[in-house]
Amino acid sequence: MSPHPRLIEVTARIRARSAATRQRYLQHVAAHHARGVQRAGLGCTNLAHGYAAAPESDKIWLRAQHAPNIGIVSSYNDMLSAHQPLLAFPAWIKEAAREHGATAQFAGGVPAMCDGVTQGQPGMELSLFSRDVIAMSTAVALTHNMFDATLCLGVCDKIVPGLLIGALSFGHLPTIFVPGGPMPSGLSNEAKAKMRQRFAAGEVGPDALLAAEEQSYHSAGTCTFYGTANSNQMLMEIMGLHVPGSAFINPGTPLREALVREAANRVLQITAHGPDYTPIAEVIDERAIVNGIVGLMATGGSTNHTLHLVAIARAAGILIDWSDFDDISAVVPLLARVYPNGKADVNQFHEAGGLGFLIRELLDAGLLHEDVRTVAGGKAGLRAYTRHPVLHEGPDGQHVLAWEDAPATSGNDQIVGTVATPFAANGGLRLLKGNLGRSVIKVSAVKPEHQVVQAPAIVFEDQEDLLAAYKRGELQRDFIAVVRGQGPRANGMPELHSLTPTLTNLQDQGFKVALVTDGRMSGASGKVPAAIHVTPEALAQGPLGRVRDGDVILLDAVAGTLDALVSPQEWDARDLPTLDREAHHHGMGRDLFGGMRHTVTGAEQGAATFGGDW
Ligand SMILES: O=C(O)[C@H](O)[C@@H](O)[C@H](O)[C@H](O)COP(=O)(O)O
Numbered sequence: 281m282s283p284h285p286r287l288i289e290v291t292a293r294i295r296a297r298s299a300a301t302r303q304r305y306l307q308h309v310a311a312h313h314a315r316g317v318q319r320a321g322l323g324c325t326n327l328a329h330g331y332a333a334a335p336e337s338d339k340i341w342l343r344a345q346h347a348p349n350i351g352i353v354s355s356y357n358d359m360l361s362a363h364q365p366l367l368a369f370p371a372w373i374k375e376a377a378r379e380h381g382a383t384a385q386f387a388g389g390v391p392a393m394c395d396g397v398t399q400g401q402p403g404m405e406l407s408l409f410s411r412d413v414i415a416m417s418t419a420v421a422l423t424h425n426m427f428d429a430t431l432c433l434g435v436c437d438k439i440v441p442g443l444l445i446g447a448l449s450f451g452h453l454p455t456i457f458v459p460g461g462p463m464p465s466g467l468s469n470e471a472k473a474k475m476r477q478r479f480a481a482g483e484v485g486p487d488a489l490l491a492a493e494e495q496s497y498h499s500a501g502t503c504t505f506y507g508t509a510n511s512n513q514m515l516m517e518i519m520g521l522h523v524p525g526s527a528f529i530n531p532g533t534p535l536r537e538a539l540v541r542e543a544a545n546r547v548l549q550i551t552a553h554g555p556d557y558t559p560i561a562e563v564i565d566e567r568a569i570v571n572g573i574v575g576l577m578a579t580g581g582s583t584n585h586t587l588h589l590v591a592i593a594r595a596a597g598i599l600i601d602w603s604d605f606d607d608i609s610a611v612v613p614l615l616a617r618v619y620p621n622g623k624a625d626v627n628q629f630h631e632a633g634g635l636g637f638l639i640r641e642l643l644d645a646g647l648l649h650e651d652v653r654t655v656a657g658g659k660a661g662l663r664a665y666t667r668h669p670v671l672h673e674g675p676d677g678q679h680v681l682a683w684e685d686a687p688a689t690s691g692n693d694q695i696v697g698t699v700a701t702p703f704a705a706n707g708g709l710r711l712l713k714g715n716l717g718r719s720v721i722k723v724s725a726v727k728p729e730h731q732v733v734q735a736p737a738i739v740f741e742d743q744e745d746l747l748a749a750y751k752r753g754e755l756q757r758d759f760i761a762v763v764r765g766q767g768p769r770a771n772g773m774p775e776l777h778s779l780t781p782t783l784t785n786l787q788d789q790g791f792k793v794a795l796v797t798d799g800r801m802s803g804a805s806g807k808v809p810a811a812i813h814v815t816p817e818a819l820a821q822g823p824l825g826r827v828r829d830g831d832v833i834l835l836d837a838v839a840g841t842l843d844a845l846v847s848p849q850e851w852d853a854r855d856l857p858t859l860d861r862e863a864h865h866h867g868m869g870r871d872l873f874g875g876m877r878h879t880v881t882g883a884e885q886g887a888a889t890f891g892g893d894w
Pocket residue numbers: 394395396397399437506507508509582584775777801802803804
């Protein structure tokens with residue numbers, strides 16, 4: 281099936297827009313590739329240092345330089361339940377490499393922040409910047425230049441985007457992403473959210489809330505809602521950077537271990553030592569980026585990817601903007617109902633057919649580029665990702681990894697839809713334009729009756745002020761909360777997900793409520809209409825600074841508009857307030873990020889602190 285005309289149109293305009301930057305990027309990649317086996321370019325002293333601590337058996341291969349060496353970049357730590365399983369992976373990878381006459385070295389670790397731990401805390405003001413710290417840390421690891429391929433171990437929000445941005449600065453290296461998989465299902469996300477609302481309303485105490493949270497977040501593995509972490513897994517499949525079907529296999533299972541070992545096997549088969557050389561620069565091209573946007577729309581993916589995917593594309597010399605997301609959203613149906621876009625979690629999504637089924641639906645409808653390069657190799661292109669991994673028993677009882685086609689029909693048509701019977705005719709993310717600037721909204725989790733809100737503004741400069749007003753009983757009415765001074769330059773563009781239970785309570789009471797902010801929301805946010813990432817941000821003289829209490833605001837996710845209904849004369853005559861964000865620049869490490877606050881680009885440019893100056 282040839283691609284949908286809209287896909288062809290958007291891909292062509294991205295290619296045209298990116299011609300110069302993509303060409304310069306590929307020239308850098310080619311120059312590195314031309315040097316051949318990368319460690320051959322090191323001096324004797326460099327080499328001796330590079331494998332001094334390696335086992336003698338590995339030194340033979342590393343010294344000889346005719347066997348590939350894998351660089352492992354890992355974001356293991358105990359703070360993210362999703363990343364704790366990564367601890368065991370490097371040993372499996374090294375074993376698998378040796379079985380294939382090759383080697384693997386732990387090139388470096390990268391930091392990883394759990395947005396759940398820092399949600400509503402000062403640490404959340406470092407969260408977005410941590411993405412670029414991770415990218416730089418990835419570069420620090422790989423710049424040892426001992427490697428012919430990269431395995432990136434990571435799962436969550438800023439970590440996969442950071443690893444990918446870093447890996448793309450070594451675009452000559454074949455790269456495979458290795459996830460840990462979701463934790464088994466515990467207390468449902470919906471029941472957890474209800475308990476939070478009851479706590480916000482003062483109906484239950486902290487003991488009841490903590491018990492519910494612990495039943496929801498109960499073991500190692502990724503949280504089971506469809507937020508940014510699991511949107512990352514979808515992207516790594518649909519952009520061809522996973523061993524097919526790796527996304528949603530639980531940690532601590534034989535199949536997960538087999539997939540980790542297969543990632544090592546696979547990446548060794550696509551190095552420049554062999555005939556199927558597949559550098560990451562040729563996997564992440566304009567078609568892969570468009571496929572990623574399609575995947576976000578079809579699954580109701582995280583709004584954070586209207587920032588991260590822009591930054592990732594930039595790192596590959598590809599320029600995208602929110603109009604690309606909006607135009608693709610208009611033709612891509614919503615095919616998944618996973619919390620917050622429904623009641624199911626990612627385990628149930630996977631059991632119902634998961635990404636293999638969804639990718640096949642989109643391919644068969646011409647809504648994905650099929651003829652793309654992937655780490656799965658061969659001529660299958662993206663069709664390779666319509667299959668699921670399984671374990672068979674070999675002749676001597678060992679596990680044998682194989683792949684089976686995704687089920688022919690959806691295992692649950694309330695969780696995984698088809699292009700013929702979608703949950704919505706278009707995608708989950710919309711661009712809003714108007715006199716407040718440009719912003720995005722995730723509509724896949726917002727009921728139709730809440731997608732157009734017109735109400736008076738109440739202006740806040742911190743989320744705590746809104747929560748305090750709620751506790752004082754001042755918000756029992758229709759209103760649009762304008763929470764400004766939350767942009768990347770102001771305070772690192774935190775997620776304001778802590779507002780969700782309060783705003784949902786008010787919505788459930790029947791009030792018309794919405795949020796407008798230059799900050800972010802979590803990928804797990806959903807029911808309340810939120811126009812987020814408003815750009816230019818208030819601190820950068822953005823029009824959000826002009827809003828006053830009582831101004832009537834119209835947020836229209838159907839028409840794609842966001843406006844303060846104030847006469848142009850009065851609007852233009854208003855002064856822009858000076859926002860004092862100093863308190864957000866000190867303490868809990870924030871002093872160290874002043875340089876990033878000064879150099880960060882706007883939200884629509886990915887809120888990036890790296891230049892990408894091709
Ligand atoms: O974008 C995301 O998916 C969020 O950043 C998510 O990773 C974050 O951890 C949420 O805070 C978790 O949701 P709860 O706060 O509802 O547990």
